[in-house]
Amino acid sequence: MDFWQGIEALKARWTARAPRITDLLGDGDRNAALTGVAGSFVFDMTKTSIAADDWAELLALAADVPARRDAMFTGARINETEDRAVLHTALRGTDPVMVDGVDVMPGVHDTLARMRAFADEVRGGRFTGQGGTITDVVNIGIGGSDLGPAMAVLALAPFHDGPRCHFVSNVDGADWAETSKGLDPATTLVIVASKTFTTIETLTNAKTARDWMGGSVSDPAAQFAALSTADDKTRDFGIDPSRVLGFEDWVGGRYSVWGPIGLSLMIAIGPDRFDDFLRGAREMDSHFRTAPLAENLPVMLALAGIWNHQVCGYPTRAVLPYDNRLARLPAYLQQLEMESNGKGVTMAGDAVAGVAGPVVWGEPGTNGQHAFYQLIHQGKVPVPCEFMVAARGHEAGLDHHHRLLIANCLAQSEALLKGRSHAEARATIADRFTGAELERQAAHRVFEGNRPSTTLIYPQLTPEVLGGLIALYEHRVFAEGVMLGINSFDQWGVELGKELATSLGPLVDGADASGKDASTQALLAQLLAWRG
Ligand SMILES: O=P(O)(O)OC[C@H]1O[C@H](O)[C@H](O)[C@@H](O)[C@@H]1O
Numbered sequence: 001m002d003f004w005q006g007i008e009a010l011k012a013r014w015t016a017r018a019p020r021i022t023d024l025l026g027d028g029d030r031n032a033a034l035t036g037v038a039g040s041f042v043f044d045m046t047k048t049s050i051a052a053d054d055w056a057e058l059l060a061l062a063a064d065v066p067a068r069r070d071a072m073f074t075g076a077r078i079n080e081t082e083d084r085a086v087l088h089t090a091l092r093g094t095d096p097v098m099v100d101g102v103d104v105m106p107g108v109h110d111t112l113a114r115m116r117a118f119a120d121e122v123r124g125g126r127f128t129g130q131g132g133t134i135t136d137v138v139n140i141g142i143g144g145s146d147l148g149p150a151m152a153v154l155a156l157a158p159f160h161d162g163p164r165c166h167f168v169s170n171v172d173g174a175d176w177a178e179t180s181k182g183l184d185p186a187t188t189l190v191i192v193a194s195k196t197f198t199t200i201e202t203l204t205n206a207k208t209a210r211d212w213m214g215g216s217v218s219d220p221a222a223q224f225a226a227l228s229t230a231d232d233k234t235r236d237f238g239i240d241p242s243r244v245l246g247f248e249d250w251v252g253g254r255y256s257v258w259g260p261i262g263l264s265l266m267i268a269i270g271p272d273r274f275d276d277f278l279r280g281a282r283e284m285d286s287h288f289r290t291a292p293l294a295e296n297l298p299v300m301l302a303l304a305g306i307w308n309h310q311v312c313g314y315p316t317r318a319v320l321p322y323d324n325r326l327a328r329l330p331a332y333l334q335q336l337e338m339e340s341n342g343k344g345v346t347m348a349g350d351a352v353a354g355v356a357g358p359v360v361w362g363e364p365g366t367n368g369q370h371a372f373y374q375l376i377h378q379g380k381v382p383v384p385c386e387f388m389v390a391a392r393g394h395e396a397g398l399d400h401h402h403r404l405l406i407a408n409c410l411a412q413s414e415a416l417l418k419g420r421s422h423a424e425a426r427a428t429i430a431d432r433f434t435g436a437e438l439e440r441q442a443a444h445r446v447f448e449g450n451r452p453s454t455t456l457i458y459p460q461l462t463p464e465v466l467g468g469l470i471a472l473y474e475h476r477v478f479a480e481g482v483m484l485g486i487n488s489f490d491q492w493g494v495e496l497g498k499e500l501a502t503s504l505g506p507l508v509d510g511a512d513a514s515g516k517d518a519s520t521q522a523l524l525a526q527l528l529a530w531r532g
Contacts, residue, residue, distance in 0.1 A: 003483055004353040006061050010054055010311045019049050021417055021450055027052055038287040038297040039280075040458050040465050041472065045304045047417050048384075048452040049312065058303045061483055062293050065302075068482045069475075073289060075099045079252075079489035080347060086489050087248075088255035088474070089285050092278040092467070099250065107248075108259070115245055115263055116271040118225070122189060123162045123267060130217040131186020134163050138179065139264040140205045141193030142169040144253025145227070147335050148470075149193075149264045151328035152257060152277070155466050158325075158394040159269040163189070167264075168209075171201035176208050185216035185223075192226045193261050195253050197233035200501075206237065227260040252489050254335045255474060273463045280467025288475045298475030304454050305480055308384040309358040312452075318376065319362035322389040322409040323461055330362035333473060340477045340488040347487050356484050362386075366408045377415065377447055385453040387413055388469075392460045409455070419449015 024030060030052040036043040050058065071078050075085045075097045085099050096103040121127035122134050139149055146169040153165045166179045190209045194202045206224075213220035225243040226234040229251075234244045245260035257265070258278060266274040288298050308314045319330045341357030362368070365387070376383045389409040393402040425445035426438060433441050458465050481488030507513045510528060513521050 003061055003485065006057065007306075007310045007354060010057060010307075011313075014049065014054070014311055017051070019051060021047055021049050021452065024049065024051055025417075030055065033294065034300075036295060036297045036300045038291065038472070039283050039468055041297060041468060042457050043297055043300055043454065044457075045300060045454045047413055048304055048307060048454065049450075050304075050307050054307070055303075058307060059293055059299075061306065062299050062303060062479060065293065065299060065479050065482050069289065069478070072478065073097070073285070075104070075250075079250075079487060081487050081490045081492070082249075084489070085250040086252065086255075087250040088252065088258055089281075091247075091251065091256075091258035092281045092285070092471075094282070104248070104250075111245060111247065111260060115260060115266055116274075118243070118245075119162075119263065119266045119271050119274075123270065127189075129185075129187040129189065129223050130219065131184060133187065134189045135187040136164045136166060136183050137162075137189045137191060137264055137267055138166045138168055138183070138209065139191045139193055140168045140202055140209060141191075141227075141261070142199060142201045143335060143339075144256050145193035145195060145199075145202065145261055147254070147328070147332045148257030149262055151326075151332040152262070152265045152466060152470075153268050154328050155323075155325045155461060156265070156269050156273070156277075156463055159273050159463060161270060162267045165264045165268045168205050169201065171204055173208070176205050176212075180209070180212060185213040185220075188213070188223065189267075190224050191264055192224060192228075192234075192237070192239070193263075194227070195229050195247070195251075195256065195261075197226070197228045197230040197237070200498075203237075210238075225263070227263055254339055257470070269463060276463040277467040280462075280464035280469075281471035282467075283464075284468040284471035284475070288471075298472055299479050301454075301472065301476040302479035302483065304384075305358065305476070306483060308452055310354055312382075312384075314358070314382050314384050314452075315355075316359040316361060316383055318368075318383050318385045319360060320365050320368060320385055320387050320409075320412075321362070322365040322387065322405050324364050325461060326388070327364050330360070332470075333362075334360050336473060337477050339491045339494070341481050341484065341486060342493065343484075343486040343488075346485040348485075352484060352486060356486055357480065365389075365412065366405065369408065369412065373412070376451070382451050385413070385416060385451075386456070387453055388456040388458075390458055390460050390465075394460070413453040413455055415447065415449075416451035416453050417449060419447035419451075420445065422446050 025046060031046045033055055034046045034050060072086050073089055075087060077083055077085050079086050087097060090097045090104055090108055096105050125133040128134065146167055150167040168175050168179045192202065192206045210220050213223060221238040224239045226239045227245050228234050229247055229249055231244060231246060245263060247259045251259060258281065288296060293299050319333055321329050337357055337360045343356050344352055346352055376385060387409050389406055422442055426442040429441055430438065477488055507524055513524050
């Protein structure tokens with residue numbers, strides 16, 4: 001059956017049945033089927049409205065995933081619109097992978113060895129700034145050249161034993177100004193991370209950083225390193241090839257944290273722990289490649305997403321890590337998921353017959369509970385929630401905090417599931433109100449319940465677990481993309497805005513704006529008046 005016909009059939013049955021998730025939870029076999037295990041992860045999708053027979057039909061929709069997956073892992077050019085292989089998995093792999101008849105793995109291992117050597121030199125004080133041992137590292141990059149390492153460096157803070165790491169991404173000068181405050185140029189290493197080395201934000205920030213450093217040291221370029229596929233451009237910028245770590249075009253920006261783009265993370269936590277990070281991802285790769293679809297965690301996450309978004313029609317998904325150090329995970333996943341699957345055209349160039357990827361958003365718990373959970377519990381449009389929590393934190397003396405964290409995480413999914421009826425709401429306030437006022441007040445305290453959520457649990461957020469977590473989401477996005485028939489590995493949708501920004505530059509300097517639409521002209525005129 002065609003994917004979209006399958007979705008329509010599932011939607012019709014789900015609408016007719018209008019199941020209560022609490023009723024579905026009575027079926028032990030269904031619950032076992034909707035609970036997945038891979039390495040250190042347990043994924044519970046029993047609090048969704050997927051019935052046992054729905055699950056069997058959803059799995060059938062994933063039938064094309066294995067062949068496509070195998071094509072990806074073995075170096076086929078599955079990124080068809082850019083005519084590229086998709087091999088971020090090779091960055092953490094061990095086995096040979098052939099692209100155009102050449103094994104890419106010796107190159108991958110050579111680059112990893114160079115990263116390790118440089119990280120060790122920086123961490124061990126053998127590579128120094130012109131004022132002594134490197135105390136601070138600033139990674140300048142944006143999108144995939146920022147979000148992965150920035151998210152991972154924060155996530156693995158308990159494992160830091162190297163120099164401090166900072167991240168500058170926004171072309172807004174505020175980002176550079178705030179980050180560079182208090183840094184000593186003579187003991188700072190600047191890493192310019194850009195796959196293409198053409199990204200205007202990154203090049204602007206890199207030049208500003210070079211000027212800043214040039215104010216204090218005689219040879220600023222000596223304290224610069226670059227991570228890029230464009231050797232010629234890094235050389236033009238003045239960075240010595242010995243401090244340029246290259247990678248190939250078969251690594252997409254949002255999938256690039258495993259190689260040179262992860263250098264800041266490697267410097268922060270050390271090469272051995274970076275190896276653990278890679279190993280965690282490799283174990284998830286192996287699970288994705290070998291586990292049957294019905295027990296395959298990335299496929300299960302993908303099907304939970306397909307069910308909530310395409311079958312039930314819920315437009316967004318909230319990612320809610322009950323793990324404060326995963327504060328940047330929602331932003332990271334926004335790029336991973338929305339840049340990969342936010343598409344309207346199939347691989348064949350036709351319009352997608354339904355909606356592709358959902359809006360992904362979120363914040364860590366418990367903070368979100370005191371902000372937007374109001375809408376999640378009582379707003380009219382259900383928001384499928386993706387909870388995640390570790391069994392243990394890293395703060396040995398603060399386990400009572402972690403106990404509360406777990407309790408809150410489980411409480412939220414329980415509240416979403418069960419809700420509170422009008423009668424129950426009335427009972428909670430019957431001592432304070434009577435008559436019509438009691439009914440009115442009770443109405444505000446009703447929770448519909450029956451709201452879907454999934455929960456991912458793991459023992460503790462270690463480098464290995466983080467590696468597995470990111471790989472899990474990468475493969476989830478891949479599996480969804482295969483089912484939707486789209487190319488998850490291009491991002492043409494970011495181009496138009498970039499082109500227009502280039503054409504608008506001179507207009508901000510006062511050039512003739514008459515070719516622009518009326519709204520843009522008016523906004524520009526006011527901004528120019530204020531700029532004086
Ligand atoms: O690494 P760079 O070439 O500088 O690209 C940085 C980012 O910008 C692009 O516009 C894309 O949307 C991202 O996928 C990419 O990660």
